[in-house]
Amino acid sequence: MEIGITQAVDQNVARPDNVPADRVFDFDIYRDVPEGTDFHRSWRALMDVVPYPLMWTPHNGGHWVAMRGDVSDVVMSQSDRFSNHTVLVPKDTAGEAYRLIPLSLDPPEHQPFRKLLNDNLGPKPLKAVEQKITDLTVSLIEGFRGKGRCDFMHEFAEQLPVQIFMHIVDLPLADLPKLKHLADQFTRPDGSLTYPEVAQMFRDYLIPVITARRGGDGQDMISRMVNGTVGGRELTDVEAQNICMQVLVGGLDTVVNLLSFTMSYLAEDHDLRRALAADPSRIDDALLEFLRRFPVVSSSREVRHDVDFEGVRLKAGDMVMAPTIVVTLDDAYNDDPLEFRLGRAGRRHSTFGKGSHTCPGAHLARMEMKIVLREWFARIPEFRLADEAGLRFTNGIVGSVKPFILEWDE
Ligand code: HEM
Structure with missing residues (x-):
């Protein structure tokens, strides 16, 4: 199986002195997943090929990549060695442009900003949104049920979480295509805009919104x-822009992709689909396994000081990518990790991150996924992929399935 990786030959960044030659691999996080495999299997194939807990790639400014679950978790969570100052590669472009709050802050500055998010995304404030999620889910499904098919990503996955999110932040749905396009340029850039341009367009959009809402x-x-306040003071204008931008980027992309991985997988796993249709009480357990099996995020950390780590010398300023995908796919974390297993005991994953930056949107994401599975199976228990050629996948900071059509019999 082609997995899109070789020991690097052409390098677009010269190998620094602290990188041993045998740790260099030709891996580009923004390169499409090769045809014939899928996003998670291509990560697992990479783990099987690279015999080190940390490898280095010359792409995207040159950076390390954690290849084992425990190493990824340590890099994500140990802020005394690995800083959140820049969290995206390439460091000099995407990393610099993505100085968002609270993700780019280390403790103790991180905590008061994080509290602002927790206060808005916990079970209590979200209780009020639950019925809206159910109503919208049902109306979207009923909108296409009679047609016997839907373009799942465009007609459903991009509609539901994103419309709910626009409701939570009270922004007009008409602005959605523009915001979604900008959010995508951070995580899966298509080259049409530079990172500073993306950040500036976000700011231009947000400044009048924030001005209008300040003091109201x-x-x-x-x-x-x-x-809100942080440490007893108001947020500065730039802080207000950066925290809003972070929430938009975090909330617009991830649930869409997790939903798409989930439903495309269900379309192909006939036994699982029929088991859930026959006994919807198993949906809760299936949801836990979907969250374990389909992590999508690969963010990075910046090394604070020169340090010996996993057999190499990391230099201050080096970037280390900590894919959440390698955590779930590590045999030491989950037995036979690629297998989707209802009732799996002791699931271990970092799909929502690890440490103090663990996703504050996790409750919302779980709530949405659960409602979708429940309402979908109640209405369309049997469905399949329309295209026999199968699915295509895109790599990136947030991995994704390319748009696909689902079909069912009336
Ligand atoms: C299935 C859906 C989601 C997944 C898999 C996911 C995953 C993640 C991960 C892995 C992180 C940690 C990144 C790091 O430490 O570098 C994170 C952070 C974050 N997520 Fe999510 N997320 C999801 C949904 C959401 C939603 C719906 C929102 C907003 C409503 C959101 C907002 C954020 C924010 C603001 C952060 C930064 C938190 C901090 O720095 O303290 N996420 N998410």
């Missing part, structure tokens, strides 16, 4: 954040 008594998430 709005109860939407943006109003509550920009009128």
